[in-house]
Amino acid sequence: MSYLFIDHLVSETHQHEIYKKITTLGASDENDIVCTEAGIEPVHAIIYREGEGYEIEPASRKADIFINGKRLKKRTPIMPGDTLQLANLNAKFSEQALQKRQSSHTEDNNVARAFEKLQHLAEDMAQDYNVNSLLTHAMDDVIALVNADKGFLLLIRDGRIHSHVSRNFYQESIDDNLFSDSIVQHVLETKQPLIVRDALSDETFNTSQSVINMKFCSVMCMPLMDRGALIGIIYVGNDNIVNQFKPQHLEALRIFASQISLILANAILVDDLTFENRSLTSKLDELRFGNIIGECLPMREVFNTVHRVAATEVTVLIEGETGTGKELIAQELHRQSSRAKGPFVVINCGAIPANLLESELFGHVRGAFTGAIQTKPGKFQQANKGTLFLDEIGEMPQDLQVKLLRVLQERCVVKVGSNSVEPVDIRIVAATNKDLEKEVQEGRFREDLFYRLNVITLHLPPLRERGDDVILIARGMIEKYAKEFNMVVKSLSQEAILAIRRYRWPGNVRQLENRIKKALILSNKSQITAEDLDLIPEVLKPVMSLAEAKDDFQRRYINEILELNNGNRSKTARDLGVDPRTIFRHLEKQNER
Numbered sequence: 001m002s003y004l005f006i007d008h009l010v011s012e013t014h015q016h017e018i019y020k021k022i023t024t025l026g027a028s029d030e031n032d033i034v035c036t037e038a039g040i041e042p043v044h045a046i047i048y049r050e051g052e053g054y055e056i057e058p059a060s061r062k063a064d065i066f067i068n069g070k071r072l073k074k075r076t077p078i079m080p081g082d083t084l085q086l087a088n089l090n091a092k093f094s095e096q097a098l099q100k101r102q103s104s105h106t107e108d109n110n111v112a113r114a115f116e117k118l119q120h121l122a123e124d125m126a127q128d129y130n131v132n133s134l135l136t137h138a139m140d141d142v143i144a145l146v147n148a149d150k151g152f153l154l155l156i157r158d159g160r161i162h163s164h165v166s167r168n169f170y171q172e173s174i175d176d177n178l179f180s181d182s183i184v185q186h187v188l189e190t191k192q193p194l195i196v197r198d199a200l201s202d203e204t205f206n207t208s209q210s211v212i213n214m215k216f217c218s219v220m221c222m223p224l225m226d227r228g229a230l231i232g233i234i235y236v237g238n239d240n241i242v243n244q245f246k247p248q249h250l251e252a253l254r255i256f257a258s259q260i261s262l263i264l265a266n267a268i269l270v271d272d273l274t275f276e277n278r279s280l281t282s283k284l285d286e287l288r289f290g291n292i293i294g295e296c297l298p299m300r301e302v303f304n305t306v307h308r309v310a311a312t313e314v315t316v317l318i319e320g321e322t323g324t325g326k327e328l329i330a331q332e333l334h335r336q337s338s339r340a341k342g343p344f345v346v347i348n349c350g351a352i353p354a355n356l357l358e359s360e361l362f363g364h365v366r367g368a369f370t371g372a373i374q375t376k377p378g379k380f381q382q383a384n385k386g387t388l389f390l391d392e393i394g395e396m397p398q399d400l401q402v403k404l405l406r407v408l409q410e411r412c413v414v415k416v417g418s419n420s421v422e423p424v425d426i427r428i429v430a431a432t433n434k435d436l437e438k439e440v441q442e443g444r445f446r447e448d449l450f451y452r453l454n455v456i457t458l459h460l461p462p463l464r465e466r467g468d469d470v471i472l473i474a475r476g477m478i479e480k481y482a483k484e485f486n487m488v489v490k491s492l493s494q495e496a497i498l499a500i501r502r503y504r505w506p507g508n509v510r511q512l513e514n515r516i517k518k519a520l521i522l523s524n525k526s527q528i529t530a531e532d533l534d535l536i537p538e539v540l541k542p543v544m545s546l547a548e549a550k551d552d553f554q555r556r557y558i559n560e561i562l563e564l565n566n567g568n569r570s571k572t573a574r575d576l577g578v579d580p581r582t583i584f585r586h587l588e589k590q591n592e593r
Contacts, residue, residue, distance in 0.1 A: 003015050003016060003017055003018060003093075003094050003095070004016045004018055004025075004033070004047070004084075004091055004093055004094075005091060005092045005094060006033070006035065006086075006089055006090070016032075016033045018047055018049065018054065019049075019147055019244070020032065020147050020149075020169065021048065021049050021149055021169050021240075022046060022047070022048055022169065022170070023047040023049075024043055024045070024046055024047075024059070025044050025045040025046075025047070025086070026040060026042050026043040026044040026045070026059065027040045027042050027044070028042040028043060031043060035086070035089060037088055037089055038087070038088060039064065039087030039088050040086065040087050040088075040089070041059060041063045043059040043060070043063075044058070044059055044060075044063045044065075044086060044087070045057070045058060045059055045063060045065055045086060046059050047078075049240075053077060054077070054078050054093070055075050055076060055077050056072065056076060056078050056084070057072075057074065057075035057076070058073070063086075064085075064086070064087050065084065065086055066084065066085040067083075067084055068082055068083055069083075069085075078093050079093070080093060080094055080095045081094065131263065132165075134263055135153055135164065135165050135260070135263065135264075138153075138256070138259075138260050139151050139152075139165045139167045139234075140167055140171045141256070142234060142236060142253065142256055143168070143236060144169075145249075145252055145253070145256065146220065146236055146245060146249040146252065146253055147238070147244065147249075148169070148218075148236035148237055148238050148244070148245075149168060149169045149237070149238050149240065150167065150168045150169070150174060150178060150236070150237055150238075150239075151165075151166075151167055151168075151234070151235065151236040151237070152165065152166050152167075152176065152178075152179050152234075152235040153165035153166075153232060153233075153234060153260070154179070154184060154232055154233040154234075154235055155231065155232045155264070156188070156230055156231055156232055156233070156491075156494065157491040161184060161188070161233075163177070164232075178214065179210075179235050179237065180199060180205065180208060180210045180211050180214070180219060181208070181210050182205050182208035182210060182211065183196060183199065183205055183208075183216075183221060183235075184221065184235060186205075187221045187223055187233050188230065188233070188494070191223050191225070191230050192223065193220075193222045193223065193250055193253075193254065194219075194220070194221045195219075195245050195246075195247075195249075195250055196216075196218065196219040196220070197218060197242060197245075198218065198242040198243065199211045199216035199217060199218075199219055200212075200215060200216065200217065201242075214239070215239065216237060216239060217237070217238060217239050217240065217242045217244070218237060218238040218239075218242055218243060218244035218245050219235070219236070219237045219245075220235075220236050220237070220245040220249060220250060220253065221233055221234065221235050221236075222234045222250070222253045222254060222257045223257075224257055224260060224261040224264060225261055226261060226264070226265040226525065226526050226527070227525055228529075229493045229525060229526070229527045229529060230493070230494060231261065231264055231265060231526060231527065232260075232261070232264055234253065234256075234257055234260065236253070264526075265526045288476075289303045289306075289332060290328065290331065290332040290335060291328050291331065291332075292325055292328050292329065292332065293469070293472050293473050293476045294466065294469045294472070294473075295468075295469060295472065296461070296465075296466045296467045296468075296469045298459075298461040298465065298466065299460075299461070299466060302329065302458055302459075302460060305456070305458055306329060306332055306333055306336065306458070309333070309456050310332070310333050310335075310337045311336065311338060313427055314455045314456050315408070315427070315428045315430070315452065315453055315455045315456070316330075316333060316428075316429045316430070316455070316456045316457075316458060317393075317430050317431070317432070317436070317454050317455075317456070317457045317458070318429065318430070318432075318458045318460065319431070319432060319433075319435075319436075319457060319458070319459045319460065320431075320433065320459060320460030320461070320462070321433055321460075321462045321508055322433045322508065322510070322564055323463075323507045323508030323509050323510030323511060323564070324460040324461070324463070324508045324509060325508075325509050326391065326431040326433075326460060327346065327391060327431070329458060329460065330344075330346075330387070330389040330429045330431065331344060331389075333387070333429055334386070334387040334389075334427075334429070337387070337427065339385065339387055339427055342383075342384075342385040342386030342387070343382060343383055343384075343385070343386035344383075344387050344389065345382050345383035345386065345387070345388050345389065346389045346391060347360060347379045347388070347389070347390060347391065348391045348392055349390055349391065349392045349393055349394075349395050349396045350391075350392035350394075351392070354397045354400070357396070357397070357400055358400055358416055359376075359378065359416050360378060360379060361378050361379055361380060361400070361403075361404070361413075362378040362380060362403070362407075362413045362414060362415055362416060363375075363376055363378030363380075363381055363413070363415040364376055364378075364415050364416035364417055364418075365415050365416070365417040365418045368415070368416045368417025368418075369416070369417070372416075375415070377415075378413065378415065380407065380413045380424050380426060381413065381424060383424070383426045384424050384425055384426060385425055385426075386426065386427075387426065387427045387428075387429055388426050388428055389429050389430075389431070390404075390428065390429070390430040390431070391430075391431050392431065392432060392433065393430040393431065393432050393436075393453065394432040394434035394436055394439055394444075394445060398444075398445075398446065401449050402446070404449060405446065405448060405449045405452060407424075408428060408449075408452050408453075409452070411423060411424055411425070411426075428453070436450050436453075436454070437450070462505070462508055463505040463508045463509055463512065464504045464505055468501075470500055470501065470505070471497055471500060471501065473509060474500055474512060475492070477512065477513055477516040477517075478490060478491075478492070478516055478520065478528070481516060481517055481520055485520060485521065487520055487521075490520065490526065490527060490528050491526075491528070492527065492528050493527040493528065493529045493530070495529060495530045496527070496528055496529050496530045496532070496533060496535070499530035499535040500512075500533070500535070506560055506564065507560065507564045510563075510564075510566075511560075511563050511564070514563055515533045515534060515535075516528075516533070518532075518533075518534070519533050555586070555589075555590075558572070558576070558583065558586050559590075561575055561576060562583075569583045569584065569587070
């Protein structure tokens, strides 16, 4: 390491460490070496580090500099042992440090400089709150503060790392990939600040491909937190000097990072930052199949089948658990068919009482039954020239199954209370969350109707079997409902992504949708967390009594079945085999918590 010893006129000799690529000397406080004696210009001299050597240059024509008694007019090399005269100051360039440091510039003043730069940042915020400009200036200050030769402001969005600001010592934008992925990943996982003294010889990182390829030396990272959530990382490096960063540098960076975290958190909340939202939207658009998002193999097979059979007139049966998106697939079959300009009519066979279902399907004439004050067409007539989607077909009573079979065979319907036959031109798409083949074997579903419906079968996998589709769907929902609710598009925290992947989602897409809506509305953080989604952390809880454990399980299980039934308390009570009052008491307890 090289040093410049200056005989200040108002104090004793000071030692100044020269380690940066560019070191400035002058009367202004912005210089690396501040000399306020008479004759010293605001910026008087510039010292350059070139490999192992150094050069010095007058910063202006007024700046008097002599090397070994010879006046300096241009950039000139300086060697250890050279004597310099800077206006009225005498200095010596050396590679030997004083045994007793007479200046605390690089240690005690580091934190002071951090607070000083922090004050400047606060003043800039008060005058012009341009987020991107503020963050760029902040990173320039950080690089200068810790004597790095490059720095990156990395933002965490949906568990992914994006380089938002990439700068070098000369306050220029640089390639945003010149950092170590393995070091950043380590900070991402630990959420702890880190100093790497020499990455190439560090046992933790010296096998990393990025470290080997780019020959990283000194690295320092500081996580940026917002109420416990990791929202970014400050990464600074010096690839020419090992052991560059000391604990005092880390402390100064910690002070500065607190303000940057605040700027980031506020910017995320008001959506002032230009993140990767456009690329995310573009990726989601690429993975959309109509209104469905998915790229897993089972869903791609479904999409391919839909594309092949949509243009035909064959009847399609869609199988899948509740909430897997059966109606969306039916809509896409209709949209891609020759009937796309015709109506798409939906009837849920399990949601209508058996005594009313026939009228809903086939219509009725005036006076057919009490309350039939006028003739009304049924869903079959409404779907003429289009598609009729029979949802939850497995819930249809057997007497109606016979009539439905006749309609499918003859393509004619008869209204309740009428003898007139009306032809209909429709395509039937049916869906069920039951195993219809098993229902046939057990005598609850007509075999002839099953084979009439089961020409083409599409099986929709549950969300837990769709891999990373669950994250893509969650992001798509956040984007959709943020726009619908006129809110900011928030990202998912890393913990939320892990929790979403691990949870089994018994209610599938519908359950995920409900959780996303709730999180968007109620969360006041810059990111949606696992807690916002009501996802139980996969960590060991304190030991509970058996009674407490039973109560906890019952509470969560009732909530899940309520979600499956879209909050229908009566149906939840029936499904659970309990008195409806049990569900009401459960909800009252929930409200009291």
